[in-house]
Amino acid sequence: MAEPIPSRILVIAPNWIGDAVMAQPLLGLLKKTYPEQPIDVLTPSWVAPVLRAMAEVDTVLETPFKHGALQLRERWRFAQMLRLRGYASAYVLPNTLKFALLPWMAGIKKRIGYIGESRYGLINVMHHDDPVAPRAMVPFYAALATTPASQAPTSLPRPALHVADQQIRQVLGMLGLSAQNPLIAFAPGAEFGNAKRWPTSHFAQLAVSILKLHPDAQIVLLGSPKDNAVCDEIKTLCPAVHHLAGKTTLDQAVALIASSAAVVSNDSGLLHIASALNRPVIALYGPTDPDHAPPFSDISHSLSLRLACAPCKQRECPLGHQDCMQKLTSDMVWKPLQGILQASEAADRKIDFFCV
Numbered sequence: 001m002a003e004p005i006p007s008r009i010l011v012i013a014p015n016w017i018g019d020a021v022m023a024q025p026l027l028g029l030l031k032k033t034y035p036e037q038p039i040d041v042l043t044p045s046w047v048a049p050v051l052r053a054m055a056e057v058d059t060v061l062e063t064p065f066k067h068g069a070l071q072l073r074e075r076w077r078f079a080q081m082l083r084l085r086g087y088a089s090a091y092v093l094p095n096t097l098k099f100a101l102l103p104w105m106a107g108i109k110k111r112i113g114y115i116g117e118s119r120y121g122l123i124n125v126m127h128h129d130d131p132v133a134p135r136a137m138v139p140f141y142a143a144l145a146t147t148p149a150s151q152a153p154t155s156l157p158r159p160a161l162h163v164a165d166q167q168i169r170q171v172l173g174m175l176g177l178s179a180q181n182p183l184i185a186f187a188p189g190a191e192f193g194n195a196k197r198w199p200t201s202h203f204a205q206l207a208v209s210i211l212k213l214h215p216d217a218q219i220v221l222l223g224s225p226k227d228n229a230v231c232d233e234i235k236t237l238c239p240a241v242h243h244l245a246g247k248t249t250l251d252q253a254v255a256l257i258a259s260s261a262a263v264v265s266n267d268s269g270l271l272h273i274a275s276a277l278n279r280p281v282i283a284l285y286g287p288t289d290p291d292h293a294p295p296f297s298d299i300s301h302s303l304s305l306r307l308a309c310a311p312c313k314q315r316e317c318p319l320g321h322q323d324c325m326q327k328l329t330s331d332m333v334w335k336p337l338q339g340i341l342q343a344s345e346a347a348d349r350k351i352d353f354f355c356v
């Protein structure tokens with residue numbers, strides 16, 4: 001079969017949900033610069049739902065590779081499939097060698113990315129970040145839309161995801177949730193490690209406070225199967241919550257977040273999804289830096305006790321007490337959350353009034 005004339009753009013997405021969200025402004029810039037070229041994104045299956053919620057993406061291709069494995073033969077075979085799709089250029093966002101191999105094996109002429117693991121030859125439009133003052137994630141990725149010698153864009157749009165109303169209604173219906181009653185999403189997991197987790201007792205106490213004032217609220221616990229145990233603990237302490245961790249796909253979780261009146265989240269991928277969906281967000285920081293990748297919703301609160309030992313960036317608390325999270329009480333979170341819920345109720349009343 002003759003190879004097609006290269007006319008598409010391939011973007012190899014990051015392997016982490018939060019990083020994939022931060023890459024969305026790059027896709028927006030590429031779409032603006034090359035409106036005629038369809039954009040395909042290659043991504044691991046666990047990140048794919050985030051890419052499906054990006055308006056600029058034409059096709060999401062899921063990688064068949066095992067996490068962390070080189071699988072050279074499989075990569076070669078997959079690259080031949082890519083070759084047949086006809087790419088004019090490839091943007092390689094992960095910094096690893098193995099992801100830079102794919103577009104090279106696929107014969108894609110223009111291969112753009114950072115030097116990463118000394119990827120000379122594999123990447124032929126090479127960008128360099130400043131090792132002394134590394135860029136934040138959004139400008140880091142967005143700079144790939146420009147030539148390496150040029151100035152990186154100074155003002156960038158916020159990452160944005162979109163979920164269709166129909167999809168939201170479908171997911172709410174499938175999970176037995178009401179579209180009329182307020183939905184409040186908790187994301188109590190943190191893949192990185194225990195130190196980042198706000199205590200389950202605090203989440204449960206917060207749920208009790210919410211339900212006392214808003215008995216019609218539907219509090220959903222979101223997360224992966226790995227978050228089952230922490231969500232079980234919250235459910236035991238406050239049986240009225242809907243434990244959905246590990247029981248929804250990420251596509252469904254994204255739709256639930258899109259319909260939430262508020263999201264309370266540890267510093268995790270779901271936090272960045274909530275931000276990009278512009279939902280009111282309360283972000284809970286312990287061992288990580290609240291200024292590094294803060295939520296960017298119109299309404300957002302980053303809560304951190306900013307202890308002297310923080311940000312230690314450790315998976316487990318090296319001091320053994322995890323005071324950065326333990327001493328961040330549910331009352332401290334309830335106060336701003338109350339403000340968000342009151343504002344959302346007032347907005348709903350205004351809409352009802354106009355509909356009468």
Ligand code: SF4
Binds near residue numbers: 307310312317318324
């Ligand atoms: S050392 Fe400090 S910042 Fe790090 S986990 Fe422990 S209490 Fe939190």
